[in-house]
Amino acid sequence: MAIHKTEGIILSTADWSESSQTLTVFTPDRGKLVLIVKGSRQLNGKRGRPLRFARLEINCYLREGSESGYLSDVEPVEVFMFEKDGQLGRLTFASGAIELLNNLLTALDPQPLCYQITLSFLRMTNSLDKKRLPGLFAGYILRLISLLGFRPNLVGCVGCGKEIAEAADNSKQQTAPILFSIERGGIICENCRRSMAGQNQMVGLSPQLHGKLSELMTSSLEEASQKAISLKELNEAVDMLTALLKYHAGTIRHLKSFDFLDKLVRAVKTYGG
Numbered sequence: 001m002a003i004h005k006t007e008g009i010i011l012s013t014a015d016w017s018e019s020s021q022t023l024t025v026f027t028p029d030r031g032k033l034v035l036i037v038k039g040s041r042q043l044n045g046k047r048g049r050p051l052r053f054a055r056l057e058i059n060c061y062l063r064e065g066s067e068s069g070y071l072s073d074v075e076p077v078e079v080f081m082f083e084k085d086g087q088l089g090r091l092t093f094a095s096g097a098i099e100l101l102n103n104l105l106t107a108l109d110p111q112p113l114c115y116q117i118t119l120s121f122l123r124m125t126n127s128l129d130k131k132r133l134p135g136l137f138a139g140y141i142l143r144l145i146s147l148l149g150f151r152p153n154l155v156g157c158v159g160c161g162k163e164i165a166e167a168a169d170n171s172k173q174q175t176a177p178i179l180f181s182i183e184r185g186g187i188i189c190e191n192c193r194r195s196m197a198g199q200n201q202m203v204g205l206s207p208q209l210h211g212k213l214s215e216l217m218t219s220s221l222e223e224a225s226q227k228a229i230s231l232k233e234l235n236e237a238v239d240m241l242t243a244l245l246k247y248h249a250g251t252i253r254h255l256k257s258f259d260f261l262d263k264l265v266r267a268v269k270t271y272g273g
């Protein structure tokens with residue numbers, strides 16, 4: 001085994017005996033690593049700080065050509081305590097994001113850009129005003145799933161490419177939903193929907209929400225956090241993305257469990273009451 005020095009974020013921990021734990025970490029250079037920790041006390045860091053949401057310096061021994069090994073030592077360089085106003089909401093969004101990441105990342109697939117935006121997301125979840133968290137969360141989730149290959153197409157019909165515009169005349173208060181095809185991974189026009197044979201899983205998006213999500217697709221996290229997204233809209237968006245990931249990640253990557261997505265939906269629903 002060779003010693004390897006890197007940094008990372010904890011995705012999950014599991015106890016497998018009184019004195020040992022396994023630690024799943026996301027590193028920028030090696031992707032997801034599973035490390036055995038002997039003496040779980042070290043997981044609190046040398047200065048006793050909790051490491052659950054933190055950027056860590058990690059020394060580990062890795063098996064040749066493998067993503068598993070042993071933790072040698074770990075030290076936090078940046079800890080996110082979420083102590084500002086709205087602590088529960090901050091924890092909810094951060095936990096949901098980390099769990100989603102843990103379920104979507106696959107072994108031996110470094111995602112350095114995902115790593116960087118996840119760090120930015122945690123930093124901003126720790127520091128921004130709580131009113132900006134729903135926009136930040138929605139923006140992060142869209143960026144994350146796009147980087148990992150599940151980018152929803154919100155621009156033109158997935159059948160014919162025709163632009164599906166929001167009602168041009170705002171005075172009409174156009175409320176007919178824009179249909180999103182889960183199977184095709186994008187919005188679809190009435191004509192194409194009618195010509196599609198068989199059962200199709202569709203989600204209706206309000207034109208307002210469709211407009212906001214389209215903007216978020218091209219927003220930085222900073223810009224996303226400035227968008228006014230209500231919790232009702234966030235619920236709708238998470239429901240739609242949940243259906244998309246269940247369908248596509250479930251078939252392509254054979255993920256074991258999507259319970260975390262239901263948990264995420266529930267968490268978003270309870271956030272803010």
Ligand SMILES: [Zn+2]
Pocket residue numbers: 157158159160161162188189190191192193
């Ligand atoms: Zn079409």
